[in-house]
Amino acid sequence: MSNTCQADKHQEVSEYYGSTLQKSEDLKTNACCTIQAYPEYIRKPLGMIHDEVTSKYYGCGLTIPHELSGCRLLDLGSGSGRDCYLASYLVGAEGNVVGVDMTDEQLAVANRHIGYHMEQFGYDRPNVEFRNGLIEKLSELGLEADSFDVVISNCVINLCPDKVSALREIYRVLKPGGEFYFSDVYADQTVPQHLVEDPVLYGECLSGALAEQDFMALAVAAGFNPPREVERSPITIENEAVQALVGDIRFDSITYRLFKLPASTKGEGAQGGSVTYKGTLETTPDCFELDLEHRFAVGAAVAVSEAVRLILANSRFARHFEFIEAASC
């Protein structure tokens, strides 16, 4: 897509979220705003978020992973700030949260309630700030390489016209061992160009969606390890006009986690030995779910692949596990 077309897309999306939509209920599909049951560690801070912030929430999943205390976290396409404020609570007074969005109206809502949340959470000074800019150009916002522990994003990457630059920028700003944990919309096939050009389908987070296989390839090309799927829910389209336009294309909302890791010396499919969860993650003491395929009950030794060992041993989860090398298993 040319630079002019990308700028037009940014403008179109910004108008959609700045003026066309006023609140979550204005959406025509549940692509942004899939309903879900929240876990206990989210319910408490969620109840403390300002109503105006919540009323303009347009996410499609839960993008708040475990073990955030003390982290520096970046939320891309932070909108009215709901996930930034959840993260602000969970990183604690010593942590730090940066939200980036390109839509003035959304940023105005987010900025309006910084003081309110500081008081709610009992902080002496704000630990969250919002910056106006493009995800594809984080360096222009002064966001340095290797400077964030965790990057999150909720229903936004599909809206980026230049997804290659977006993923490269995310990889760049993450510290080694850092994690990109995000929910987005994916299609079961490549979405045809005439649908990409439809402003409503694009704004509703449908026609900018990548086919899953294309996303996998882009993530690895940007430097990440292969994406790990955490959650998936089908998107239902009740609006008949929208359904007629998309025809037989199926969309899912999927939460993936991607890590910035050292290259494997053994090959990712090799035996990685065994790992035992110590039960020390405050928000999930009984078991830790890395993804849909890996659930670690406290105290139980589990044989893992080299790919999974690399994630656990090189990320912020390392101190919560005991590791036994493959050779001595």
Ligand SMILES: C[S@@+](CC[C@H](N)C(=O)[O-])C[C@H]1O[C@@H](n2cnc3c(N)ncnc32)[C@H](O)[C@@H]1O
């Ligand atoms: C579907 S809304 C999600 C907002 C927020 N994550 C939430 O869960 O409520 C998408 C948001 O991403 C922002 N956005 C989309 N593309 C962007 C880009 N390329 N750079 C910066 N912000 C972008 C929009 O302005 C909008 O606020």
